Amino acid sequence: MTSFTTRPTLRGTFGMAASTHWLASATASSVLERGGNAYDAAVAAGFVLHVVEPHLNGPGGDLTAIIKAAHQQSPRVLMGQGPAPAGASIEHFHAEGLHLIPGAGALAAAVPGAVDAWLLLSRDYGSWELDELWQYAIDYARNGHPVLGQVATTIRTVSDLFAEHWPGSSEQWMPGGRLPVEGELIRNPAWADTMERLLAEGRSRAGADGDREARIEGVRSAWAEGFVAREIEDFVREPHRHSSGTDHAGVLNRDDLRGFRADWEEPATIDFRGHTIVKVSGWSQGPALLQALKILDGFDDDDIDPSTASGAHIVLETLKLCLADREAYYGEDMPVSLLRTLLSDAYAAGRRAQIGAQASAEFRPGAIDGHPAYRPQLRTGAQLRIGALAQAVSGAAGEPTVRPNGEVRGDTCHLDIVDSQGNMISATPSGGWLQSSPYIPSLGFCLGTRLQMNWLDPESPSALVPGRRPRSTLTPTLVIREGEAVLALGSPGGDQQDQWQLLFLLRMLVGGYGQQEAIDAPAFHTTSMPGSFWPRTWEPGGAVVEDRLGDDVIASLEARGHRVTRAGDWALGRLSSVGRDPETGVLTAAANPRGMQGYAVGR
Numbered sequence: 001m002t003s004f005t006t007r008p009t010l011r012g013t014f015g016m017a018a019s020t021h022w023l024a025s026a027t028a029s030s031v032l033e034r035g036g037n038a039y040d041a042a043v044a045a046g047f048v049l050h051v052v053e054p055h056l057n058g059p060g061g062d063l064t065a066i067i068k069a070a071h072q073q074s075p076r077v078l079m080g081q082g083p084a085p086a087g088a089s090i091e092h093f094h095a096e097g098l099h100l101i102p103g104a105g106a107l108a109a110a111v112p113g114a115v116d117a118w119l120l121l122s123r124d125y126g127s128w129e130l131d132e133l134w135q136y137a138i139d140y141a142r143n144g145h146p147v148l149g150q151v152a153t154t155i156r157t158v159s160d161l162f163a164e165h166w167p168g169s170s171e172q173w174m175p176g177g178r179l180p181v182e183g184e185l186i187r188n189p190a191w192a193d194t195m196e197r198l199l200a201e202g203r204s205r206a207g208a209d210g211d212r213e214a215r216i217e218g219v220r221s222a223w224a225e226g227f228v229a230r231e232i233e234d235f236v237r238e239p240h241r242h243s244s245g246t247d248h249a250g251v252l253n254r255d256d257l258r259g260f261r262a263d264w265e266e267p268a269t270i271d272f273r274g275h276t277i278v279k280v281s282g283w284s285q286g287p288a289l290l291q292a293l294k295i296l297d298g299f300d301d302d303d304i305d306p307s308t309a310s311g312a313h314i315v316l317e318t319l320k321l322c323l324a325d326r327e328a329y330y331g332e333d334m335p336v337s338l339l340r341t342l343l344s345d346a347y348a349a350g351r352r353a354q355i356g357a358q359a360s361a362e363f364r365p366g367a368i369d370g371h372p373a374y375r376p377q378l379r380t381g382a383q384l385r386i387g388a389l390a391q392a393v394s395g396a397a398g399e400p401t402v403r404p405n406g407e408v409r410g411d412t413c414h415l416d417i418v419d420s421q422g423n424m425i426s427a428t429p430s431g432g433w434l435q436s437s438p439y440i441p442s443l444g445f446c447l448g449t450r451l452q453m454n455w456l457d458p459e460s461p462s463a464l465v466p467g468r469r470p471r472s473t474l475t476p477t478l479v480i481r482e483g484e485a486v487l488a489l490g491s492p493g494g495d496q497q498d499q500w501q502l503l504f505l506l507r508m509l510v511g512g513y514g515q516q517e518a519i520d521a522p523a524f525h526t527t528s529m530p531g532s533f534w535p536r537t538w539e540p541g542g543a544v545v546e547d548r549l550g551d552d553v554i555a556s557l558e559a560r561g562h563r564v565t566r567a568g569d570w571a572l573g574r575l576s577s578v579g580r581d582p583e584t585g586v587l588t589a590a591a592n593p594r595g596m597q598g599y600a601v602g603r
Helices: 023-034 038-052 090-095 114-125 130-143 147-155 159-165 167-173 191-204 212-225 228-237 255-259 286-296 309-329 334-343 343-351 387-392 494-510 515-520 551-557
Strands: 011-013 015-021 062-068 077-079 263-266 269-270 274-277 415-421 424-430 477-481 484-490 524-526 542-544 561-564 576-580 587-591 601-602
Touching: 011 015, 011 601, 015 023, 015 038, 015 228, 015 576, 015 587, 023 038, 023 062, 023 130, 023 415, 038 114, 038 191, 038 424, 062 274, 062 477, 114 130, 114 212, 114 263, 130 191, 130 212, 147 159, 159 167, 159 494, 167 587, 191 212, 191 228, 212 228, 212 424, 212 484, 228 255, 255 415, 269 286, 274 286, 274 343, 274 484, 286 309, 286 334, 286 343, 286 494, 309 334, 309 343, 309 494, 309 524, 309 551, 415 587, 424 477, 424 484, 477 494, 484 494, 494 515, 494 524, 515 576, 515 587, 542 551, 551 561, 576 601
Parallel strands: 542 561
Antiparallel strands: 011 587, 015 415, 015 601, 062 077, 062 424, 077 263, 269 274, 274 477, 415 424, 477 484, 484 576, 524 542, 576 587, 587 601
16 A cells, blocks of 8 residues: 655654644743753643643543653653552442442542652653743643643533533533533633642742752652642542442542652563564553564564555454453563563464464463463443444544543543654653543542553452552553664554554554654554453454555455444544654654644654
8 A cells, every 4th residue: 555644754853742732742842942851841741731631631640651861771661650549449349339440430540640750750851940841831721722622522522420410520611501612712720720839839848958859859749748639538538420320439548649659660672673662561551562563573574564454454363362461461460470471482473373364253362371361251332232333433533432421432642752862752641531530629630540440350460459550551652773762652542552553663664654654554453352441341353444444455354354343534543753863863753643633843
């Protein structure tokens, strides 16, 4: 298939930023122009994303990122995923009459991790004061920003839930009962007040002699141990409606926030076609991408072209195997030796041999000595009266598919930044959506629902355990060649994030596409795995494809047994990416045209 682009891959030598919203990309560019480095730019842009994409992320959510600093040899993972609260036990949920963790409501809230992670990044790798970095987000929150059409649509979808059960959300997002209209200015002055109060308390805690690092640490303490933690605990004690249709109080309290700090971790990596692919480790879904590349590395180039019928078939079958392993083995307590086995050449060869000429509709985790594969209860959307088509395309566009009860899928932001020194970051903030739990008027944000990634089954490697992180879908990617970072990429999309990134990497590293070409190329993904989001259904043999893949290719996939749902010409994926050529110093950037929201900027 002949490739083309909707816009050029940007090229320059000064700095590049790409994200899911033009205001965040422009903010990052502004920081770079004023002398900040890539990590200053990321922090400023990240807090802007909290304000301008409130249906996709927020301060009450979580964050994972991968960085490669120019002065350091190894990449690092920025871990901003909070754990389950002390009161969030399987027994408590069962006592509440729940057998799945709801997709909306504060009972599903993990400890918020995004804010502290951004602060840690600023402390360790940034150069600017926080009040400079936060001025962009404070201005948009206090003085307003033009609301996205998708934000307005999301609010409209859950307007009855807001009006009947979440009065604080109703007052914030539809004051006077009026729904917002795309393009009108919306404000969140309560969050602006919270940010300014945090800055003031940070200065106070640091004292007159405190330096920049001390002031940042002061803000971290004010967030985790001060008024924010107190207000959260007081607010969630009041029972409220959850996506289950029942009312529950949250269990998150100030001790939970006090006990969490974001941290730096070692990544998981593999080598693929002369490149090192860097992902978050096995408490995320990131290694599934690494497993897929290991399996596909055993095929000839022409066999894994995603634009051909045979290539698309092989990729879909590979993804089913890797995502089955995700469900069977991934979790915070995954032994290092188990992950090493999953990423080994021998294991990949065994899984490769399981790919047949016809599509599989089975759940097929691999067999590993000493590690029984967990098999969750598998239910289709039809069994839950959701409907196969709605299940198959839920979240397919990378924008959240929201139901009136607040249930959401495929909801995340992303940003990638590189500066002239070669500092690079790929970051995926998420959670704390405006529809995930009631708005806290005294703070100006909502809590996330990341605990819905957990199973209420103690046999699962991702079982709910107090103090343990849920298995996250957040999965940024960094690519390194000969010790230098050459690509940062990522995408919203829940369970689809690594699936769409896999297509991008195959097209760039194997097919020779440029960045924008790889983003624009027709996308697809499998739904033949248990979903990470409530109500945790799957579609055996399901595949969602963009129509631009072509009638002949789609017909061939159907003939091979894939249960295909057409999503439209431009519906799947919201990838962004930046790059750097170490030999020339030329920087590149590209962003997704679907939804007319993501943009790359730079010079």
